Amino acid sequence: MPPVEPLHGPISMFSQSGNVSTQILLWGRDEGVGFEKFVNSGNEGDLTSEDYLRYFARDKASRIILAYIEGVDPGSALLPIAKEITRKKPVIVFKGGRTNAGRGAASSHSGAMAGSLRIYRSVFRQAGMIEVYSTQEMIDYAKALAAYPIPHGNGVGILTRGGGWGVITADCCEENGLAVPSLPENLSKRLDQILPRYWSRGNPVDMVAGIYPEPFMTCLEILANWEDIDVVIALGGGAGRGMLNSSRRKKVLELLRATEESLFKMEEAMVERQKEVLSFARQLMEECGKPIISVTLGSTDSRRDNMEFCQLLSYPTPERAVKALAAMWNYKRIRDGL
Amino acid sequence: MPPVEPLHGPISMFSQSGNVSTQILLWGRDEGVGFEKFVNSGNEGDLTSEDYLRYFARDKASRIILAYIEGVDPGSALLPIAKEITRKKPVIVFKGGRTNAGRGAASSHSGAMAGSLRIYRSVFRQAGMIEVYSTQEMIDYAKALAAYPIPHGNGVGILTRGGGWGVITADCCEENGLAVPSLPENLSKRLDQILPRYWSRGNPVDMVAGIYPEPFMTCLEILANWEDIDVVIALGGGAGRGMLNSSRRKKVLELLRATEESLFKMEEAMVERQKEVLSFARQLMEECGKPIISVTLGSTDSRRDNMEFCQLLSYPTPERAVKALAAMWNYKRIRDGL
Numbered sequence: 060m061p062p063v064e065p066l067h068g069p070i071s072m073f074s075q076s077g078n079v080s081t082q083i084l085l086w087g088r089d090e091g092v093g094f095e096k097f098v099n100s101g102n103e104g105d106l107t108s109e110d111y112l113r114y115f116a117r118d119k120a121s122r123i124i125l126a127y128i129e130g131v132d133p134g135s136a137l138l139p140i141a142k143e144i145t146r147k148k149p150v151i152v153f154k155g156g157r158t159n160a161g162r163g164a165a166s167s168h169s170g171a172m173a174g175s176l177r178i179y180r181s182v183f184r185q186a187g188m189i190e191v192y193s194t195q196e197m198i199d200y201a202k203a204l205a206a207y208p209i210p211h212g213n214g215v216g217i218l219t220r221g222g223g224w225g226v227i228t229a230d231c232c233e234e235n236g237l238a239v240p241s242l243p244e245n246l247s248k249r250l251d252q253i254l255p256r257y258w259s260r261g262n263p264v265d266m267v268a269g270i271y272p273e274p275f276m277t278c279l280e281i282l283a284n285w286e287d288i289d290v291v292i293a294l295g296g297g298a299g300r301g302m303l304n305s306s307r308r309k310k311v312l313e314l315l316r317a318t319e320e321s322l323f324k325m326e327e328a329m330v331e332r333q334k335e336v337l338s339f340a341r342q343l344m345e346e347c348g349k350p351i352i353s354v355t356l357g358s359t360d361s362r363r364d365n366m367e368f369c370q371l372l373s374y375p376t377p378e379r380a381v382k383a384l385a386a387m388w389n390y391k392r393i394r395d396g397l
Numbered sequence: 398m399p400p401v402e403p404l405h406g407p408i409s410m411f412s413q414s415g416n417v418s419t420q421i422l423l424w425g426r427d428e429g430v431g432f433e434k435f436v437n438s439g440n441e442g443d444l445t446s447e448d449y450l451r452y453f454a455r456d457k458a459s460r461i462i463l464a465y466i467e468g469v470d471p472g473s474a475l476l477p478i479a480k481e482i483t484r485k486k487p488v489i490v491f492k493g494g495r496t497n498a499g500r501g502a503a504s505s506h507s508g509a510m511a512g513s514l515r516i517y518r519s520v521f522r523q524a525g526m527i528e529v530y531s532t533q534e535m536i537d538y539a540k541a542l543a544a545y546p547i548p549h550g551n552g553v554g555i556l557t558r559g560g561g562w563g564v565i566t567a568d569c570c571e572e573n574g575l576a577v578p579s580l581p582e583n584l585s586k587r588l589d590q591i592l593p594r595y596w597s598r599g600n601p602v603d604m605v606a607g608i609y610p611e612p613f614m615t616c617l618e619i620l621a622n623w624e625d626i627d628v629v630i631a632l633g634g635g636a637g638r639g640m641l642n643s644s645r646r647k648k649v650l651e652l653l654r655a656t657e658e659s660l661f662k663m664e665e666a667m668v669e670r671q672k673e674v675l676s677f678a679r680q681l682m683e684e685c686g687k688p689i690i691s692v693t694l695g696s697t698d699s700r701r702d703n704m705e706f707c708q709l710l711s712y713p714t715p716e717r718a719v720k721a722l723a724a725m726w727n728y729k730r731i732r733d734g735l
Contacts, residue, residue: 064648076561078633082694089695129564155561160577161568167597168560193716194565222506223414223493226467227532230499239498259505295416310402356420357427378531 068093069122070201073100073111075129075169076155083125083197091366092202095120102170109136116144123204124148125197126188129155130171138182145187149204149390152188153197154179187393189386196382199374203383204390206372207350212289213237213388215381216282217263218275219294224356225263228292228377235385239263240287253277272336279340283347290384291351293340294377334368341371350387354380406431407460408539411438411449413467413507414493421463421535429704430540433458440508447474454482461542462486463535464526467493468509476520483525487542487728490526491535492517525731527724534720537712541721542728544710545688550627551575551726553719554620555601556613557632562694563601566630566715573723577601578625591615610674617678621685628722629689631678632715672706679709688725692718 065084070092074080077099084094096118098111108131115121124144131137141150156165157176165171183190191197215232217239219225229239242250242262250264253274259265264278275293282291312322337353344351353373355361365373374380391397403422408430412418415437422432434456436449446469453459462482469475479488494503495514503509521528529535553570555577557563567577580588580600588602591612597603602616613631620629650660675691682689691711693699703711712718729735 074561076559076564078559079561079565082562086695127561129561155564155568157568158571160571161564163579163599164560164564164567164597164601164603167599168564168603193569193714195714195716221414221416222502223412223417223465223467224420226414226493226499226502226506227417229502230493230495231531233496233498241501259502261501261505263502265502265506357424376531376533378533 064088065097066091066093068095069120069205070094070125071096071115071118071121071123072125072127073098073108073115074127075100075103075108075171076127077101079127079155079194083127083194086198087201090198090202091370091372092198092205095122107132107135109140112137112144112150113140116140116147122148123201124150125201126150126152127155127197128152129165129169130174133174138186141182141186141188145393146396147394149393150186150188151191151197151200151204151386152183153191153194154183189389189393191386195379196386199379199383200386202372203350203352203387207352207387208344208348209387209391209394210289210350210384211391214240214288214290215384216240216285216288216291217294218266218278218282218291219263220266220275221295222259222265222267224294224377225259225265228294228354228381229263231378231381235381237290237381237385237388243285243287246281246285249281250278272332276336276339279351280343283343283349283351289349291349292354292377292380292384293351294354295356330364333364337365337368337371344371350384352380352384402426403435404429404431406433407458407543408432408463409434409453409456409459409461410463410465411436411446411453412465413438413441413446413509414465415439417465417493417532421465421532424536425539428536428540429708429710430536430543433460445470445473447478450475450482450488451478454478454485460486461539462488463539464488464490465493465535466490467503467507468512471512476524479520479524479526483731484734485732487731488524488526489529489535489538489542489724490521491529491532492521527727527731529724533717534724537717537721538724540710541688541690541725545690545725546682546686547725547729547732548627548688548722549686549729552578552625552627553722554578554623554626554629555632556604556616556620556629557601558604558613559633560597560601560603560605562632562715563597563603566632566692566719567601569716569719573719575628575719575723575726581623581625584619584623587619588616610670614674614677617689618681621681621687621689627687629687630692630715630718630722631689632692633694668702671702675703675706675709682709688722690718690722 063081063084066088072080080099115124156162215237217225217228232239239262247260255267258267340351354377355373357375362373365371401419401422404426410418418437453462494500553575555563555566570577577600585598593605596605678689692715693711695713700711703709
């Protein structure tokens with residue numbers, strides 16, 4: 060197996076596949092989230108998933124539990140153990156061997172009797188475990204729970220530079236049980252003063268391709284302090300270095316009739332502005348206690364900048380951000396017994 | 398908007414959002430797929446989505462059509478136009494304004510009357526358009542249709558270096574309407590000769606952490622020539638440079654007690670082997686006419702190597718590969734009127 064140096068953080072994981080969990084440690088590194096403890100439980104000849112779950116429950120440094128399970132003993136204590144834990148810390152579970160094809164593969168892999176999916180799902184639900192349906196969601200959800208405060212409600216404020224992305228994000232919120240409250244008159248009037256006359260006048264707040272940092276920060280602040288809103292999603296917040304990366308650099312030089320030197324200065328200035336915006340968002344999140352989720356729309360450069368400048372983690376697409384947020388909202392209700 | 402230099406390729410796109418489509422062009426660049434023509438149709442005061450669809454249908458160079466639609470005229474000819482096209486080329490559509498929140502945002506964005514989702518979905522289905530449910534799927538599906546031959550059937554052969562990933566991929570195949578046929582005795586016997594004694598003896602073919610190129614290529618060849626199989630998914634095929642990237646370099650030097658020079662040589666050798674494996678896979682795909690889909694399990698380095706060495710495109714996770722494959726299989730049935 061390739062050498063892995065995971066980041067240190069609040070997630071602990073047990074897994075019935077060493078290969079899957081090693082990869083998750085690597086993905087965590089790419090996404091900026093770290094691990095506290097990690098066990099590959101193999102074919103569980105002696106200690107089992109239930110033992111590790113019980114141990115992580117008592118371990119204060121383990122704040123989020125992640126599990127890859129192919130099969131547990133039908134007479135196992137998974138349900139009562141998990142039921143007690145999930146009131147205190149989130150347990151995210153990914154079940155391998157959900158289908159005939161998967162069960163066949165699992166029996167020759169971990170030797171697990173993968174059993175009836177209906178029974179597993181019923182146990183997960185009753186125990187308040189958060190089931191994920193793809194490997195990517197394992198790290199996406201764990202990241203959200205590690206990096207942001209748990210939202211108090213399900214109201215989402217959306218800030219976007221382009222109308223289409225606002226539409227897509229609003230759709231995804233509603234489809235995942237989140238609300239997109241209408242913007243009240245008084246906030247709309249305040250935004251009138253800083254946005255172009257033809258702005259959307261609603262939530263999503265569409266900045267109509269505005270790229271200057273000041274209005275962006277003011278919008279962010281207005282949304283974060285709006286009482287109907289529990290989370291702010293900021294779309295395309297990261298212009299910065301990504302705009303001038305090597306593949307586009309030549310074109311930018313041509314278009315702007317710029318020299319390498321002037322472009323370098325421009326880039327430096329952009330990075331400075333970017334740092335300013337991200338630090339502002341980070342501070343705002345701490346002050347208002349609401350998650351502010353940055354969606355970079357896919358730019359790896361921006362995502363790296365976000366982490367480097369101020370540990371503000373981000374998602375590449377609105378769908379991934381919204382689903383992670385829905386998982387947090389789901390956990391909030393599990394924790395509070397709602 | 399940031400300057401975009403898309404790659405050239407077989408995809409043509411019309412979109413009711415300039416911001417969304419510009420981003421898709423950038424994602425295409427990152428994923429190695431290119432565009433032929435591209436229109437942002439705005440609020441469609443004159444020419445409409447239907448006009449562009451009709452035009453792309455007649456345009457030979459446009460082999461795959463991608464659409465972002467918020468709303469079309471209720472009396473529009475979308476259905477009859479699309480119905481004729483989809484027998485000849487795939488049309489992938491993403492619908493914005495599916496929910497109340499999204500419809501509200503769409504009305505202030507493109508001015509579109511987003512209308513009843515049930516009616517849109519019925520039109521898409523009757524016309525044989527492939528609807529996607531996330532922005533990532535737009536590029537994932539278009540990429541599959543651009544880069545691989547259309548599969549003749551839905552049988553998938555899975556080659557993996559780690560058991561858990563095989564289980565996960567098999568589950569995902571079955572959940573998305575693909576089959577994972579059982580490995581026949583004669584092929585199992587052939588594989589006995591090159592794999593460790595404790596190998597899985599089934600499909601997925603689990604190489605049990607084997608990392609040498611020769612058995613990997615032999616397994617690939619055996620799977621590709623197996624007549625019950627229409628597609629091969631190769632998991633974790635790309636070790637190569639990713640293993641020695643900067644963040645892990647120091648650790649590797651320590652662990653192996655190697656010098657920078659010897660590590661450089663090792664890296665060169667790994668890259669050479671990697672090129673060999675990828676070129677072999679590429680050639681095999683051309684010979685057998687079946688898609689061979691590489692899943693790199695998230696390593697950006699490996700994905701870049703795949704493209705650079707032999708234009709063999711890859712997916713970062715098995716779920717994204719399988720869903721793109723299911724879209725190809727779906728299109729095959731639409732095209733053949735099944």
